Amino acid sequence: MSADKRIAIYGGSFDPPHLGHRKLVSFLLENFQNLEKILIVPNKLSVFKREKYFSPQECFELCELNFSDLDPDRIIVSDIEVTKDSPNYSYETILEIKKIYTNYSIDLVVGEDQLLDLPHWKEFETILQEISRFIVFRRNTVPKETIPIPSSLIGFPLHICENSLWEESATQWRNWQTAEILHPPVAEKMKENSRIKFNEKVLETWKEFAKKENTKSRFDHVEKVSILSQELALSNSYLFPEKAELAGILHDITKQKTKEIHIELFDKYGFTNYYDLPFAAWHAYSGKYKIIDEGIDDIDIQKAVESHTLGRKNMSLLESILYSSDFLGSDYAQAHPDYSEWIRLTHTNLTFGKYIKSKNTIQNLLEKKQMIHSNTLDVYNESAQFLSKE
Numbered sequence: 001m002s003a004d005k006r007i008a009i010y011g012g013s014f015d016p017p018h019l020g021h022r023k024l025v026s027f028l029l030e031n032f033q034n035l036e037k038i039l040i041v042p043n044k045l046s047v048f049k050r051e052k053y054f055s056p057q058e059c060f061e062l063c064e065l066n067f068s069d070l071d072p073d074r075i076i077v078s079d080i081e082v083t084k085d086s087p088n089y090s091y092e093t094i095l096e097i098k099k100i101y102t103n104y105s106i107d108l109v110v111g112e113d114q115l116l117d118l119p120h121w122k123e124f125e126t127i128l129q130e131i132s133r134f135i136v137f138r139r140n141t142v143p144k145e146t147i148p149i150p151s152s153l154i155g156f157p158l159h160i161c162e163n164s165l166w167e168e169s170a171t172q173w174r175n176w177q178t179a180e181i182l183h184p185p186v187a188e189k190m191k192e193n194s195r196i197k198f199n200e201k202v203l204e205t206w207k208e209f210a211k212k213e214n215t216k217s218r219f220d221h222v223e224k225v226s227i228l229s230q231e232l233a234l235s236n237s238y239l240f241p242e243k244a245e246l247a248g249i250l251h252d253i254t255k256q257k258t259k260e261i262h263i264e265l266f267d268k269y270g271f272t273n274y275y276d277l278p279f280a281a282w283h284a285y286s287g288k289y290k291i292i293d294e295g296i297d298d299i300d301i302q303k304a305v306e307s308h309t310l311g312r313k314n315m316s317l318l319e320s321i322l323y324s325s326d327f328l329g330s331d332y333a334q335a336h337p338d339y340s341e342w343i344r345l346t347h348t349n350l351t352f353g354k355y356i357k358s359k360n361t362i363q364n365l366l367e368k369k370q371m372i373h374s375n376t377l378d379v380y381n382e383s384a385q386f387l388s389k390e
C-alpha cells in the first residue's frame with residue numbers, strides 16, 4: 001500500500017448513537033493521530049439484524065450531532081449507506097469509499113465481539129484486499145487481556161485498542177428512554193422529533209377517537225390515565241412525555257368491545273394464544289392490534305398498550321408508566337384512603353406503582369377465587385424484591 005494518508009471506517013447501527021460510541025471516537029482521535037479522517041457510517045438496516053428503531057435518516061442526523069463536534073476537521077458522518085434503496089454489505093461500502101478516497105489507506109474499526117464473525121462476512125477476501133488493517137476496540141475484555149483472534153486473521157494487521165469498557169448500550173437506551181446515556185444535543189433532537197410527530201393536534205385527534213370508542217365513564221378513566229402517564233413520564237425523565245400521554249389515551253381503546261371484535265383482531269394479526277389469557281386482559285392485546293390498524297406505528301406505545309393489564313417481567317419505562325397509571329387512574333384506587341400516598345410513592349419510585357398494582361390485582365383475584373396470570377406474579381415478585389433491597 002503506497003498511500004500515505006489514513007482513513008478509518010467506523011460503521012454500525014447507531015440506533016441510537018450514545019455516549020459509548022462518542023467515547024470510542026474520542027479514543028480513536030486521541031490515540032490514532034495518523035488517522036486523517038474517521039468516517040462514521042450508520043447503516044440502513046444491519047444485514048444480520050432486525051429493522052432499526054430509528055429510521056436510517058434519523059440515525060444519520062443523530063450521528064452528526066453525536067460526533068461532529070469532537071473534531072470537525074477529522075470526523076465525517078457519511079450517508080453512503082442510509083441513502084441506498086436497500087441495505088448493503090460492508091465490502092460494497094468499502095469499495096465505494098475507496099473510489100472517493102483514492103490515495104488513502106483504509107482502516108476498518110470493529111468491536112471485539114465482531115472479530116470472530118469477520119471471516120464470515122460477505123466477500124471477506126475482498127475486504128482483506130482493500131483495507132490495510134483492522135482497528136479492534138474492546139467491548140467485553142478489559143485492557144491488557146488477550147482477545148481471541150480467528151485463525152484466518154493471524155498475520156493480518158490488527159490493532160487491538162486498550163480502550164476502557166463502557167456501560168452504555170443502545171439496547172439499554174431503547175428500554176429506558178431517558179437522556180442519561182446520550183450526548184445532550186442528541187437527546188434534544190430526539191425530543192424535538194417526538195414533539196413534532198405527536199404534537200397537540202395529533203393528540204387531540206386521538207382523544208376524539210378514544211371518546212367515540214368509549215362510554216363517558218370509561219373515557220373519564222382514559223383521560224385520568226393519560227394525565228397520570230404524562231406526569232409520571234416527567235417525574236421519571238422519560239424523554240417523550242407526549243408518547244406517554246398518547247399511550248394513556250389509547251390504552252383501553254377496545255375495552256368495551258365484544259368478544260367477537262377481539263377475536264376478529266386476533267385473527268387478522270395471527271395471534272392465536274388468546275385463550276390462555278384471562279378475558280379481562282384480552283382488550284390489552286386486541287387494543288394493540290386496533291391501534292396498529294389505525295396507523296400507530298410507534299412500537300413503544302404498542303408494547304405499553306399490550307402489557308398495561310397483565311404487565312410482564314422487565315417492562316420498559318413507558319410500559320411501567322402506563323401499567324402504574326392505569327391502576328392509579330382506576331375508581332378503586334382513587335377511592336382508597338391511601339391514594340395520595342400511593343401517588344406520592346409512585347412519583348418517587350415507579351417500582352412502587354408496579355408493586356401496588358400487582359399486589360392489589362392478586363388480592364382481588366384471590367378473593368374472587370380466580371386464577372392469577374404468571375405475568376402478574378412476575379411483576380409482583382420483581383417489584384417486591386426490588387423494594388425490599390432499598
Ligand SMILES: [Fe+2]
Nearest residue numbers: 251252255309
Ligand atoms: Fe385496560
Ligand SMILES: [Fe+2]
Nearest residue numbers: 225251252326
Ligand atoms: Fe384502563
